[in-house]
Amino acid sequence: MTPTVAVDLGKTGCRAVLWSGDGPAQAVREVPGAPGLAADNGVAAARAAVRAAVLPLLEGESSYRLAAVCVGAAGAAAAPEAARELAGQLLDDLPADEVAVTSDAVTAHAGALGGRTGVVLAIGTGSVAIGIGDDGSYARVDGWGPWLGDEGSGAWIGAAGLRAALHAHDGRGPDTALLAAAVARFGDPDRLPSALGRDGNPARTAAAFAPDVARAAAAGDAAASAIVRAAADALGEAVLTAARRIGGGDALPVTITGGLTGLGEPLLGPLRATLTGSPYALDLRAPLGDPLDGARLLALDASAPHEPHVARVRRTTPDPTVPTPPVTPPAVA
DSSP states (O other), X not given: OOOEEEEEEOSSEEEEEEEOSSXXXXXXXXXXXXXXXXXXXXXXXXXXXXXXXXXXXXXXXXXXXXXXXXXXXXXXXXXHHHHHHHHHHHHHHSOBSEEEEEEHHHHHHHXXXXXXXXXXXXXXXXXXXXXXXXXXXXXXXXXXXXXXXXXXXXXXXXXXXXXXXXXXXXXXXXOOHHHHHHHHHHOXXXXXXXXXXXXXXXXXXXXXXXXXXXXXXXXXXXXXXXXXXXXXXHHXXXXXXXXXXXXXXXXXXXXXXXXXXXXXXXXXXXXXXHHHTSSSOEEEXXXXXXXXXXXXXXXXXXXXXXXXXXXXXXXXXOXXXXXXXXXXXXXXX
């Protein structure tokens, strides 16, 4: 099989893997992510992150040719023109016959359900529910970014936890373990606004606090527990809305994927309760694969039901020379 590269480009991290045959993939290479394709300078930041992740995989292979590269990028659903622009730029950068760019939620859906129909809730720094029905119907619920949506996401939980900590710091809210946790992670609360923006990606920085909120909730902190329950409610509503919009018969497949699942039962317990208690017949199942598996599937198969949401650009000129990879990943603006 001709080698293929799959990329999962999120707001926190960018992962890339090279498959050179039918066997297992090579080790995953990870670098910092990008703010999202819909953000200011989003295409340039995404391009830098993808190059930093992919080029070292090709190092020393000056004549290497890739059948395809597929990138699942945060923000692509809200900025399809930026997705196509990124695909064209990466085709200039990489020795590939074809580059496909789609939403990271779409690659998460394809990986979690093996390219089949159903609803996938992708939760990480951001959050989005994607539903694809047997009749080709498509529903995207939330995924509007940290300032307009992404309710229940890592950034949402982290920001809510930091607000609760600052309320306690001000004396206008109840005491909470989140204040001590915020101080331990970020330092002086009076400097928290500048700390959030220090790396140019406030959503990613806020999301780093989500595990602290989950730990405080598990320990019984009232403020943290309320935040995590509200997150579970918001995420459950997104899944149920997507299920309603695509319709379908009995036992609609539903799965949950993404880094935020690592918060465990404080979040997943109430989320499962919301879904199993819904009026819809939902078949909750473990994901078959991750977004990298989905990106590989979509790289090789343009007939999947996800194809209308993929920007695909094919080479019409000779392959470029593999560029020299950067010594260190470039900073993401």
